[in-house]
Every structure is written in structure tokens, then in C-alpha cells.
Amino acid sequence: MTDATWITIISLGVTFLFMMGTPVLLIIFYWVVGCSFVLDLTLDNTGAELLNVFKDGFALMAMPLFILTGDLINKSGIAKRLSDFAYACLGWIRGGLAMASLGACGLFAAISGSNSATTATIGSMLHPEMVKGGYDERFSAATAAAGGCVGIIIPPSIIFIVYGFLMNLPISDLFIAGIIPGTLMVLAMMVACFIVCSINGWGFLINLSMKRVIMTGIGAWLGFFAIGLVLWGIYTGKFSPTEAAGVTVGFCIIVGMLSHFASRTMGVKSDVPVDEKTFAAQLVVDGFTLREIPSIVVRSAQITGILAPLIAVSVVMQQILSLLGAQETIGTFVNSMGGYYPVLFTAMAMVFVAGMILESLPVTIILAPILAPIAANVGVDPVHFSVIFLVGASIGFITPPYGLNLYVASGVTGVPYFRLLRYSSIYLVSLLAIWFLVALVPATALALLP
Structure with a gap:
């Protein structure tokens, strides 16, 4: 044969x-x-190529550090306090707790950079409260899954690090370029959430209290500080994304240990929404001890142990596809589309279809080196295309049959995968609208670049 x-x-x-x-x-x-x-x-050659992926990949060191950051901010109580603040701001609107879940996803993403960590953390915290507040359990779980999509767009972002490493682009520029698109994704999902909740009459309304907003904002100041620390350091060039990840990990460790000491010795209370009529002040023990840090690191290492081999083997797969002529074949097909917009929309269609069956890492590693040069040849700015590409890849997290975030949300909420599809499709439409907006308006990605 x-x-x-x-x-x-x-x-x-x-x-x-x-x-x-x-x-x-x-x-x-x-x-x-x-x-x-x-x-x-030879298998020796394959093994060598797998190792070479990480041999000179200093930028990739940020990936396990940001994964660790996600676990640390969850354990330290920062994520819960950010959720409290989002609810205090939005609880007076119909569907406020669901919208607060989306806002909390955006805030959590601004520290962790992980879609699955965002979905798992916010879903496990707020799904039970949403169900108690009268929301459909399928909608509640789908909201957590959709909110997690911004985990790889709002900086810092693990996938932006991989993309910048592959395409030799400044990761700090990619981070900055993701701010506006990520924010627009959150706002679009909030609009969709408001419409659905208004139609179904879900959620109890609470009065807008500036005192509550201020108090929960003060309670969440460490989370805001962590977000500002990352963005300030990268934007001003004080440290690289990898160094920013290290600084954030150190900050979260200090905060987690101090939070544990404070909550144990001073009885710190946190406003946790039991339903949307009242806030119940519950005594909680935030943070972690020095003895708990190794277990947190092991959990993060387990996730890294899944992602790192996937990156390596996907890079080798891309090299084999090049030997088979796939790059030339795809390149010829996309170039045959003609000008700027035909090429751009064809590339977007390929990313969307690939995202339906593959995780964002292999999609990025396999397709980005093929499509990015073609897009550049027709005049698409490389940074702009990176955002277009990765927003499309993020939409794959709630697009069946794969839909990683749907599986994560199903796992943490107990709602079967296929029961999530009805309401996740509503969020999918809103995200597709933002995707095309980002593609048609380059300023959404490039306006904040220095």
C-alpha cells in the first residue's frame, strides 16, 4: 500500500x-x-522533537505559573470576594446573580488566564446559589461554561503565551490586545443573560446599595491589586509575562497565608449570596497554611502535566503535517479565496470547525503557523489576527461535540452535558457576534497598544 x-x-x-x-x-x-x-x-527523532519544544521555551514557563495562580486565588478566597463584589453591583438587575457569575468569570480570568479553571471555580461557587435563587440548573451551568471562554482572552492568558511563542510575537502586546475583546465578550454574554432571564422571570432582585458595593469592593481589593499588578507590570515593561506570573504566584501565596491567619484569629465574615433577597454573613476560613501549599502545587502540576505534553505532541504533529504538504495545501486553498475579507473569513471558518473537535492548544499549534502568514500577506495585522484566531478558538469551548467548558461545567455542577446545550447555544450566538465585530474592527484589538 x-x-x-x-x-x-x-x-x-x-x-x-x-x-x-x-x-x-x-x-x-x-x-x-x-x-x-x-x-x-525514527522514534528517536520524534522524542528529540518533543523535548526541543521546551528546550528554549522560556515564555512557556509562564503557563504552569498562571495555572498555579488560578488555584491559589481560589483557595485564598480572592475569587469568592470578587464574586461577592460582582453580585453587589449587578444584583438589582433581572438575572443579576447570573450576570454576576459572568462578571466574576472576567475578573477571575484577569488573574488566572485559564478557561477550565475559570469555569470550575465560578461554577462550583455560584451554581448552587443560582439554583437556590430560582434559576434553571441547565442555564446556571451553561452560564459558568460560557463565562469560562474569556479565561484565555482577558490577560494574562495561557494560550496567548503559546501563540506568541509559536509566532514570535511580543506576548505583552498580545495580552494588551485581548483586553477590549475580552471585555466585549463578557458584556455580550451579560446582554444575552439579561434577555433570557427577563423572558423567564428568573432571579430575585435586591436593592442597589452603594454601601454594599463599597464594602464588597474593599473586601475584594486584593483581587483588584493582583489584576492591576499583572497588567501594570506587563504594560509598562517592568517585567515579562513569565516574570509577571512568578510575581503573581508569590503575591497570592502571601495573601493566602495572611487571609488564613486573619480569618482564624479575627473571625472575618464574607457576604455570600444565599439567595437574591438577602445577603447572609457567614463565618468563613479563607486562605491556606504553609502545609497546604504542596497539595495546591500538586493539583496545578497535574493540569500542567496534561497541557505540556499536549503542546509538545501538537507541535510535532504540525511538523509532520508540513512534511505531508498540508501547509501548502491549506495555504493554496485559503489564498485562492482572493482578497482581505475572503481570506479572513475562510481562516475564521477553519478555526471554528477545528474548535468543534479539538482543544484550543492543538488548534493553535497546528493552524496558527499556517494561517497567520497568509493573513499577513493580505494585510491583516499579526496582533489583530492573533486575537481573531484565539477568540474563535475560545468559542470552541462551548461548541459541541467537544466543548471542553461544557464538560467541566457538567462535572462541577452535576448537570448532564447534553442538557447544557440549549442554553449554551444562546451564549454561543452572542460570542459569535463579538467575534465578527473584532474581525471587522481592528481597533478593538489594537487601540490600547503603545
């Missing part, structure tokens, strides 16, 4: 395994190993 026949058989085989629920990492790895044998590439 010819090489093309063997590769077709291997591709069909891994597709069957994917449909049977085999993890994406193993699917890509099996395909890479199978194609390596067909192309007479």
Missing part, C-alpha cells in the same frame, strides 16, 4: 478512537507515531 493509503487508515483509526472517548493527547500521539513509521522517521 502507498504512504497515502496508510496515513488514511491511521487517520480513520484515530478518528474512531476519538469517537469512543479516547483523550485528545493520545489521539494526536497515536497519529504522530503512526505517521512517523510511514514516513520512516
Whole structure:
């Protein structure tokens, strides 16, 4: 049999395994190993390429640090206090607690940079309260899943780090370019949330109290400080994204330990929304002790241990696709579309379809090196295209059949995956609208760049 026949058989085989629920990492790895044998590439060469991905990848060191940051701010109580503040600001609007969940996702994303961490943290905290407040449990879980999409757009962002590493773009510029699009995504989802809640009459209203807003804002000041610290340091060039991640981890460790001491010795109380009629002051023990830090680090390392091999094997997959001529084939097809907008919309369609079946990391690693140069040739600014590409990849988090955030939300809320699709589709429409706005208006990504 010819090489093309063997590769077709291997591709069909891994597709069957994917449909049977085999993890994406193993699917890509099996395909890479199978194609390596067909192309007479030794396993020694494949192993060397896997190691070379991280050999000079200083920028990628920020990834595990920001993952650790997400776990630290959750454990320290910062995430809960940010949620309290968002609810105090929005609880007077119909669907206020659901909108507060989306706002909390945006605030959490501005520290953690992870979609799954955002969905899991906010979903586990606010889904029970939303159900108690009269919201449909499917809508509540879908809200957490959709809110997590901004986790990789609002800086700092793990996927922006990977994209900048691959395409040799300043990661600090990519971070800044994600601020406006990420904010627009949150606002668009809030509008969709308000419409759905108004139609169904979900949620109790609370009075807008400036005292409550100020008090919860003061309670969340450490979260705002962490957000400002990251953005200020990167925007002013005081430290690189990798250094920013290290500084944020150190800050969160100090805050977590001090919060634990304060809540144990002084009885710190936190405003947690039991329902939307009242705020119940509950005694909580925030933070963590020195002994708990290793367990938090191990949890973060487990997530890193999933993502890092996925990055490495996806890079090798992209190299094999280049040997097979896929880059030239895709490039010829996209270039044949003609001018600026046909090329741009064709690239967006490819990203959307890929996001339906793959996680954002392999989508980025495989398609970005192919599509970005083509987009640049027709006049699309590289930083602008990076935002277009990654907003599209983030939408894949709530797009079936893959929809990683839907699986995460289902896991933390107990709502079956397929029951989330009805309401996640409403958020999907709002995110698609923002995606096209970002694509058609470059200023949404480039206005804040120095």
C-alpha cells in the first residue's frame, strides 16, 4: 500500500478512537507515531522533537505559573470576594446573580488566564446559589461554561503565551490586545443573560446599595491589586509575562497565608449570596497554611502535566503535517479565496470547525503557523489576527461535540452535558457576534497598544 493509503487508515483509526472517548493527547500521539513509521522517521527523532519544544521555551514557563495562580486565588478566597463584589453591583438587575457569575468569570480570568479553571471555580461557587435563587440548573451551568471562554482572552492568558511563542510575537502586546475583546465578550454574554432571564422571570432582585458595593469592593481589593499588578507590570515593561506570573504566584501565596491567619484569629465574615433577597454573613476560613501549599502545587502540576505534553505532541504533529504538504495545501486553498475579507473569513471558518473537535492548544499549534502568514500577506495585522484566531478558538469551548467548558461545567455542577446545550447555544450566538465585530474592527484589538 502507498504512504497515502496508510496515513488514511491511521487517520480513520484515530478518528474512531476519538469517537469512543479516547483523550485528545493520545489521539494526536497515536497519529504522530503512526505517521512517523510511514514516513520512516525514527522514534528517536520524534522524542528529540518533543523535548526541543521546551528546550528554549522560556515564555512557556509562564503557563504552569498562571495555572498555579488560578488555584491559589481560589483557595485564598480572592475569587469568592470578587464574586461577592460582582453580585453587589449587578444584583438589582433581572438575572443579576447570573450576570454576576459572568462578571466574576472576567475578573477571575484577569488573574488566572485559564478557561477550565475559570469555569470550575465560578461554577462550583455560584451554581448552587443560582439554583437556590430560582434559576434553571441547565442555564446556571451553561452560564459558568460560557463565562469560562474569556479565561484565555482577558490577560494574562495561557494560550496567548503559546501563540506568541509559536509566532514570535511580543506576548505583552498580545495580552494588551485581548483586553477590549475580552471585555466585549463578557458584556455580550451579560446582554444575552439579561434577555433570557427577563423572558423567564428568573432571579430575585435586591436593592442597589452603594454601601454594599463599597464594602464588597474593599473586601475584594486584593483581587483588584493582583489584576492591576499583572497588567501594570506587563504594560509598562517592568517585567515579562513569565516574570509577571512568578510575581503573581508569590503575591497570592502571601495573601493566602495572611487571609488564613486573619480569618482564624479575627473571625472575618464574607457576604455570600444565599439567595437574591438577602445577603447572609457567614463565618468563613479563607486562605491556606504553609502545609497546604504542596497539595495546591500538586493539583496545578497535574493540569500542567496534561497541557505540556499536549503542546509538545501538537507541535510535532504540525511538523509532520508540513512534511505531508498540508501547509501548502491549506495555504493554496485559503489564498485562492482572493482578497482581505475572503481570506479572513475562510481562516475564521477553519478555526471554528477545528474548535468543534479539538482543544484550543492543538488548534493553535497546528493552524496558527499556517494561517497567520497568509493573513499577513493580505494585510491583516499579526496582533489583530492573533486575537481573531484565539477568540474563535475560545468559542470552541462551548461548541459541541467537544466543548471542553461544557464538560467541566457538567462535572462541577452535576448537570448532564447534553442538557447544557440549549442554553449554551444562546451564549454561543452572542460570542459569535463579538467575534465578527473584532474581525471587522481592528481597533478593538489594537487601540490600547503603545
